[in-house]
Every structure is written in C-alpha cells, then in structure tokens.
Amino acid sequence: MQSTTTNSVRWTTADLTLFEGDRANRYEIIDGELFVTRAPDWKHQAVCVNIGTALKLWSDQSGLGQAAINPGIVFSESDNVIPDVVWASHERLEQLLDEAGHLTAAPELVVEVLSPGKPNERRDREAKLKLYSVRGVLEYWIVNFREQSVEVYRRENAILKLVATLYAQDEMTSPILPGFSCLVSQLF
Numbered sequence: 710m711q712s713t714t715t716n717s718v719r720w721t722t723a724d725l726t727l728f729e730g731d732r733a734n735r736y737e738i739i740d741g742e743l744f745v746t747r748a749p750d751w752k753h754q755a756v757c758v759n760i761g762t763a764l765k766l767w768s769d770q771s772g773l774g775q776a777a778i779n780p781g782i783v784f785s786e787s788d789n790v791i792p793d794v795v796w797a798s799h800e801r802l803e804q805l806l807d808e809a810g811h812l813t814a815a816p817e818l819v820v821e822v823l824s825p826g827k828p829n830e831r832r833d834r835e836a837k838l839k840l841y842s843v844r845g846v847l848e849y850w851i852v853n854f855r856e857q858s859v860e861v862y863r864r865e866n867a868i869l870k871l872v873a874t875l876y877a878q879d880e881m882t883s884p885i886l887p888g889f890s891c892l893v894s895q896l897f
Contacts, residue, residue, distance in 0.1 A: 718743075721786040739836045741787040746829055749793075749822075756822050756854045757793045759896050764796050764818075767889045774798040774817070782812040784844050790837065793852075794820035796886070815845040817885050822852045838862065842869040847885050857897050 719741035728736050737744045749757075757778050764776035776796045783789045797805060797816035805814045819841050821833045833851055841849050842864075849862040849869050857877045862869040863884075875881060877894040 719787065722783055722789045723786070725789065735791060737791055737832075738787060738789045739832070739840050742836070744832050744836070746824055746832075749824060752854060753793075753822050753824060756852060756897060757820075760794045760820055760822075760850075760852065763891050763895065764794065764886075764889075767886060768796070771886075771888060773887070775802060780812055782815075783807075784814065784840070788840060788844070790840065792819045792837075793822045815841065815847075817847045818850070818883070819846050819848075820850040820852060822854060838869060848883055852896065854897055857894065859893055859896070 720738045720743040721741070722738065724743075725736055725738070728734070733748055735746045735748060737746075761776050761778045768774050768776055774797050776794060778794055779791055780795055781789065781791050782795070795812070795816040796818040797812075801817060805812050805816060807813050819837075821837060823830055823833055838849065838851075842862075845864075846869065847864045851860040851862070853859075859875045859881065860871060861873045861875065861883075863872045864870075865872075875893045877892070877897070879893050881889075881891050881893050881896070883889055
C-alpha cells in the first residue's frame with residue numbers, strides 16, 4: 710500500500726512577483742493561502758468610489774483622517790490583502806505607513822464590497838473577517854450592492870462582532886467616525 714503526503718504551499722508576499730504582469734486578476738494572501746479573483750466589475754468599483762467619497766468628504770470636514778480605495782496592506786509575509794476601502798486617523802496613519810508609503814498594520818475601518826461567487830463571499834466573510842479581527846481593525850463593513858445592505862462588525866472583547874445589518878433606508882453612523890452620517894442608499 711502506498712501512502713502519499715501532501716504539503717500545502719504556503720505563499721508569501723515575495724511570491725506575488727510571479728503575477729506582476731497580470732492585470733485581469735487580483736492576488737491576495739491570507740495566512741499563507743493564495744486567493745485569486747477577477748478584477749472587480751464596474752458596479753463594484755462605483756460602490757467603492759461612493760463609499761470612499763462619503764468618507765473623504767467627512768474626513769475633509771472633520772480633519773480626523775483619510776480614506777483610500779484599494780490600498781494594499783502588508784500585515785506580514787503571509788498576510789497581504791487589498792481591501793476595497795479603508796479609513797485611518799492621522800495619528801494611526803503615521804504608524805501604519807512604511808518608508809515606501811504602504812500600509813503595514815490595521816487602519817481603524819476596512820470596507821469590503823462583495824464580489825459575486827461563493828468563494829469570494831467566503832473569503833470576505835470568513836478569512837478576511839478573521840484576519841482583520843486578529844490584526845486590530847476597529848470596524849469592518851461588508852457591503853452587498855445586490856441586496857443594498859451593509860453588515861457592520863465592531864471590535865468587542867478583542868474580536869470583530871456583527872452589530873448591525875443596515876439597508877437602503879437606514880442611516881450609516883460609526884463611533885470611530887464622530888459626526889459621520891449618510892443614508893445607506895447613497896453608497897449604491
């Protein structure tokens with residue numbers, strides 16, 4: 710009887726250079742596992758712009774921080790992700806950026822807009838939720854533009870927990886964004 714052992718490949722940030730010329734896909738590594746997704750479609754990106762714009766307008770008015778769309782976050786050699794939108798306070802941003810201007814730790818807020826397909830949903834609802842929880846994100850929004858809803862996870866006892874699911878007619882607010890408010894429908 711023959712026995713075989715399979716060693717799973719553990720991907721690192723350095724391995725991403727293999728895919729540098731590929732513009733059709735997005736590559737992320739979570740706990741050493743490679744996740745490959747097609748480049749986001751128009752509607753997905755439009756929702757990201759809407760969220761980023763709402764956060765930017767509030768940030769400009771409040772002077773409390775900055776929003777960015779599709780910034781890479783290199784938490785470690787085996788955790789390298791590209792969230793759809795992030796927001797970080799000026800104080801935290803000073804600590805997060807490396808010399809090249811890349812994020813190396815958790816911003817206060819991370820937003821993922823769901824891409825179609827069960828593997829993509831599982832990545833955002835399970836793998837990324839766990840990663841962002843472990844790495845210290847204070848709030849995580851999972852946005853579903855098909856259902857026009859936003860699941861809001863907030864840090865509670867050192868983990869991100871679902872605190873609300875908001876729909877088009879609901880008002881979006883956050884304790885980490887004092888004075889921020891918009892109707893969920895404005896995000897779509």
